[in-house]
Amino acid sequence: MKEFWYWVEEYDRGLIASAIEAGARAIVLNDQGKEEEVKKLGKVSILRQGIDFEYVLIKGKEDEEMAAKYPPNVKVVVETTDWTIIPLENLIAQREELYAVVKNEEEAKTAIKILEKGVKGIVLKSKDINTIKKVGKVLEEEEENLPFVVVRISKILPLGLGDRVCVDTTSILSRGEGMLVGNSSGGMFLVHAETEENPYVASRPFRVNAGAVHMYIRTPNNKTKYLCELKAGDEVMVYDHKGRGRVVYVGRAKVERRPMLLVEGRWENKKVSAVLQNAETIRLTKPDGNPISVAELKEGDEVLGYVEEAGRHFGIKVEETIIEK
Known part of the structure; x- marks a missing residue:
């Protein structure tokens, strides 16, 4: 099953609680000092950029190549500026620990299906509660199709x-x-x-x-x-x-x-x-x-x-x- 992370820049109790209820297993939180508040909302991992994962904003080929060079055991989160799947296709072929930033359920559906394998997990950036719920449902209903x-x-x-x-x-x-x-x-x-x-x-x-x-x-x-x-x-x-x-x-x-x-x-x-x-x-x-x-x-x-x-x-x-x- 694909991993579901929720990324929020500033602590927001309602958004984080909605993400946990939607099935998020990890919260990416840049707001220092709010870890205990998050832990009160549910049993969930709290991740930090640069400590628990590496983040790469892909604007061009050089950024894609940089994301590919991290050691195999390093979790790498990539975000594309215009949501094109080509960088993800290239990286999925090279890395296991690859996570993609998405902004809605359609991007989530695409990310988990690219090259049939998909990314290891999706990282949602959204302040819309309905979008959080929809993305959670996408992952819950993630399908494997077998030829019976x-x-x-x-x-x-x-x-x-x-x-x-x-x-x-x-x-x-x-x-x-x-x-x-x-x-x-x-x-x-x-x-x-x-x-x-x-x-x-x-x-x-x-x-x-x-x-x-x-x-x-x-x-x-x-x-x-x-x-x-x-x-x-x-x-x-x-x-x-x-x-x-x-x-x-x-x-x-x-x-x-x-x-x-x-x-x-x-x-x-x-x-x-x-x-x-x-x-x-x-x-x-x-x-x-x-x-x-x-x-x-x-x-x-x-x-x-x-x-x-x-x-x-x-x-x-x-x-x-x-x-x-």
Whole structure:
């Protein structure tokens, strides 16, 4: 998830409070002596130009070259005088720790999407409360788009008892949304959120009963974790049936022993498999976004999945030969 900083020259309680409420994680404050006042408004970092980051106003090629020369671990904030994306494109290709000053939500949208990678974070300079809120929403709704595939179910095998993980988030999920999990990082199913009610169980739209503890779950920045590693405060990705992803936060990861089910399917020559709890409330996702319970699932059914070349090292995608069965 992209970082959100708010830059204010002089202390203004209302503006800073609005920025924190909109999701800003850091306040750039040049007004000396107001740090304690800011800390009273919320838990947020207070950053100083020249101490916590370097600032470069880009007026021409020389300024762009200067911004590129800072050591790789130095955070560099750049501001363009006429908001052209060319300097940002050039710098994004050279630096990881790059932040862009923006003045509105449109500039924020552009900065986080340039070259598909975008800057590491945006730094908002605005005294308009509505703009602060809009920019916060842009970052909250920052999307990752994945090319989902239609997986045809080929095997359903009841297993014995196993430990499974319910991922309770701090967000309300909608019909058609879920999390990507799988026995392999190279093939994952979209496991649907518990948005559906039935005569026996109320809906839990904040929850995805994600499956066995050993499985991979997709997290931000094209990374994965084992389900057993999840804990309160972790970031995980939620996707809708069109492949649009957003970041949500884990409120609780609950491990319980339950009867399990091996589900396998194929897309072209790729196998997708997962071990899920054997219960009516556990659902995969049809191509149209509707959930289908694993209790009703049968060979030949089509559900949504995601495939890539397998190979992860500590959750990071790597280029190497790995065989997972």
